[in-house]
Amino acid sequence: MSGFRLPQCGRIDRSRPVSFSFDGTVYQGYAGDTLASALLANGVMLLGRSFKYHRPRGVLGAGSEEPNALVSVTRGPGRFTPNLRATGVEIYGGLTASSQNRWPSLKTDLGAINDRLGMFLPAGFYNKTFMWPRSFWERLYEPAIRRMAGLGEAPTEIDPDHYGATYAHCDLLIVGAGPAGIDAALEASATSKRVILIDEQDEPGGGALADPALWPWLEESLKDLAAAPNITVLSRTTAFGYYHDNFIGAVERLTDHLPHPAAGLREKLWRIRAGEVILAQGAIERPLVFAGNDVPGVMLASAARTFLHRYGVAVGKRVALMAAHDSGWLDIFALARAGVAVAGIIDVRESVAAPLLTEAEQLGLTIHLGHSVIDVHGRLAVKGVTIARNNGAAAARLACDALLMAGGWTPSVHLWSHSKGSLAWRDELGAYVPDRANEQTRCVGACSGKWNFGSGLVLDALPTPRDPARIKAFVDFQNDVTARDIRLAVREGFKSIEHIKRYTTTGMATDQGKTSNLNGLQIASTALGLPVVDIGLTTFRPPYTPQTFGALAGHAKDALFQPTRKTTIDGWAEENGAVFELVAQWRRARYFPKAGEDMHAAVNRECRAVRASVGIFDASTLGKIEVVGPDAAEFLNRMYTNPWKALEPGRCRYGLLLKEDGFITDDGVSARLAPDRFHLTTTTGGAARVLNMMEDYLQTEWPDLNVWLTSTTEQWAVIALQGPLARKLLEPLVSGIDLSEQAFPHMAIREGTICGVPTRLFRVSFTGELGFEINVPAAYGRALWERLMADGAAYDITPYGTETMHVLRAEKGFIIVGQDTDGTVTPYDAGLDWAVGKKKPDFVGKRSLARPDIAAAGRKQLVGLLTDDPADVLEEGAQIVADPAQAIPMTMLGHVTSSYWSETLGRSIAFALVAGGQGRLGETLHIPMPDKVVTAKVSGMVFYDPAGARLNV
Amino acid sequence: MLLIHCPYCDEQRAELEFAYAGEAHIARPDDPAAMSDEDWQYYLFVRANPRGRHHERWRHTHGCGRFFNAVRDTLSDKFEVTYKAGEPRR
Incomplete structure (x- = not known):
């Protein structure tokens, strides 16, 4: 037992x-x-096992920089969170x-064999060793390594939170509520600025929480801030990323600190746009690099002071300090004054400031200047240290149960770097500090x-x-990277810190090297014999600390992941047992099975009904797009491949739309209602894209054309009535339109x-x-549908879905853009030469149709395929x-784009590129499948009624 | 998330209201049929991709719907100016 709770101090509530x-x-x-302070108070020093060597690890820090003490927390079913820093739970x-x-237990972990084999596990070991045979990597090496090396387990259940x-x-966002951040907020409280002050801890104060002399000031300041109407203080809120134009992402943790089940949201994502940002993120103390610096009980000196003053916990009963910086002396003085026994102060420096020596003497502390710790004794907890003079002489052993490290300070420039602010190296600090800002931001404190x-x-x-x-x-505690690994990387030829980082993985753990980056840089700098500034600097990227997927996703999951668009008739389809599919964002009825029918049976029945009744x-x-204006016909003439100017009002035309590169992008039947008005239709998935493309040409290429485009997709409900009895059913319901073949021929529109x-x-x-x-106004869609169903009962009316629609159109050789075309298909490739207005001087894509590659022979072209065995559906x-007998890899001629069982024809049909x-x-081609090779003959694409006898009736 | 000034709405709005629309000032030739294959290829595919000042188009898709031009520095990702379609290159 090494740690304990002190009788008085701390900010905890002992009641x-x-x-x-x-x-x-x-x-x-x-x-x-x-969790960290409470375990230390109970004398628990061992909190985890390291990533690679399974070394016993304790607490290194007291805040979000903690690399070692990662734990998993369970808050009930589905509420399992791995890799939380015990210092923040x-x-x-x-x-x-x-x-x-660890396995089987934290104290007895069989994986620790890796630590004994450590000599054989240097940087790049896995890459160097498990290279051969290649096929073993996925099946054997990687799973084995993943079992051995790792962090917490991923949750397996759906998150119910x-x-x-x-x-x-806000006008001003302040990140960090330590003394500097609070001062900035107090200053702004006298202005009319809207201010948000955010802090990641459970109470504001930052470093002041570990300094009782500042508590009266802190209490007073927080009262003033609470009273200021223009200041919002957010605690338990982490600013994780700084994005363009002062846009900051932050996550507020609302209920994780409460007994469960807690009511309300677990976390809240804040997207904050600030006029100005003040970063007051503080600094993180650096560990020192020496043998055994990871044994549980070796920790940052500032952390020991935080545990003492904030939590009333002594991190040991006999504590030693290893310092390279004055700040550690102040920390050990604080412990000594609180009654903790001090084993000695070891400082690598030959001399330190006189006031420190005086105070140490007054407190009766032993001082070893010009000394360093060269070994730490104990495995699961510190039992003592061996120190030596810096020249290697006169080794001595000190008994202690905790060792504090004071290696200097690293300014937290994470968010500053996210904002692309530049950094300047300061030799005397051994650190990078903020230099030139890229946004409206500055760093304080x-x-x-x-x-x-x-x-x-x-x-x-x-x-x-x-x-x-x-x-x-x-060096990097979380990824188990030692000074030796970095020196090895340099010996093997790595010169840039970006490469050294990736080879050794230093700074690449979930803590992004908060405690390790600068030590790694210094070691690489020494090994390379180059100044630190010459070997580069790795860039911090969001998130500052790991965040939950839940907070980032919010409610955008399951049904709310994206909108589901439903037609006004969708409800009827649902009530009548439709099976749905998603097309773009639309939910469409795919087929309407009757009792006992599978999709195949339902689609066959639906197909028969359309053909028979x-x-x-x-x-x-x-x-649907309404195109209106005196130049509407001219505009469409330029957009589509077909001629539009001569189309008479009351007539329809199939339109084919290319991109400027000559490839098909959309199609649809459109109608001319009046000389200056067209009703365009597009594919279901292409509507927004087509409107955007048309707007682009209209606004930027031909602004002289007087045309208006309006999306009317959701204004109209559209019911297709198809089959030989369609007219009979429709006729009694329609007024003002003569439905006869003579008055209302195929490809016409009437109002x-x-x-x-x-x-x-x-x-x-x-x-x-x-x-x-x-087409009727959308609100009438369902009423009309129900009327047609009722009146159509006499004609065996049958609702059909997209699957039947696909089969029927394929029987007629109609393509579906996006299924039978893929962005590399021209009208000629698709056999749609007839839809191209060759006499037109220009249309979008016309020039590209004459490009050499598009005019060349051997392009993939759409054709029909009829399998030799009519029962084979490709x-x-x-x-x-x-x-099919050629050697693998075979020369592939193309692929099947559409394939169905045609109930009408009693055989399979297919399209292929x-x-x-x-x-x-007429040629026979082969389609090799896993179990057999299917043979098929190339045919035309119209399999049914090529003369159109059934249409013009 | 960038803030973008729409020259039609004359307002600075969040990037999610806008859609990027490629390099600006690439006018569709008046008579494509008269162009050589090589010139047409340049028009279709070849873009400047500069390091620094980039003239580009944006559309205020979830606002006024207008296409407009902008100069953005590809290094700093900062907008220098936005202006209406049809106005001279800045």
């Missing part, structure tokens, strides 16, 4: 004891404790925490390099008489009323049957070859 468990053992702490009644990366999000705007902790010696590692190649002196289909999702509702009635067909597409996406396909009509 409120709290029980919690760690690795199944119940302990007691007080309200205000963190507030205890509450019933807290259940456990250690990580709720997470909120908000936007906030310790993170700007200003502090009053005294001065120190900057060094890469403590001197030692031992062979540096045979000791483990840790009448089918009804919800086509409301079709994109009138249906059931008293205004309609734009299209006579069009995507099925090859006599067909109508009835798989969409299957590859096509000329000779095949190299030189239109020249291969």
